[in-house]
Amino acid sequence: MRAGFVVGPLAAYGVPRGxxxxxxxxxxxxxxxxxxxxxAYGHVPFPLVYMAPAAAVLILA
Incomplete structure (x- = not known):
């Protein structure tokens, strides 16, 4: 999913979708x-949970 508050500025600044x-x-x-x-080792799993789908997209793309 592409949240509007994230992709809006990217598009406005002219960052290519790719x-x-x-x-x-x-x-x-x-x-x-x-x-x-x-x-803060107890917090490491949280960004990793978000990183896994992004890594999968990069690997599969």
Whole structure:
């Protein structure tokens, strides 16, 4: 699903649609790195749950 509050600005800024999934995956990897850097290991599963579908899309696309 593409939430309007996410894709609206991307479209307004002229980001090509082909980049959206990759940008989302990078954002999620950044979220995991931030959680690990903060040593909040109990929170690691949450960004990973969101990263799994994005990774699947990139692999299958």
């Amino acid at each position: 980049w959206w999934d990759r940008l989302g995956a990078v954002k999620l990897v950044g979220a995991v790195a931030t959680v690990l850097r903060a040593r």
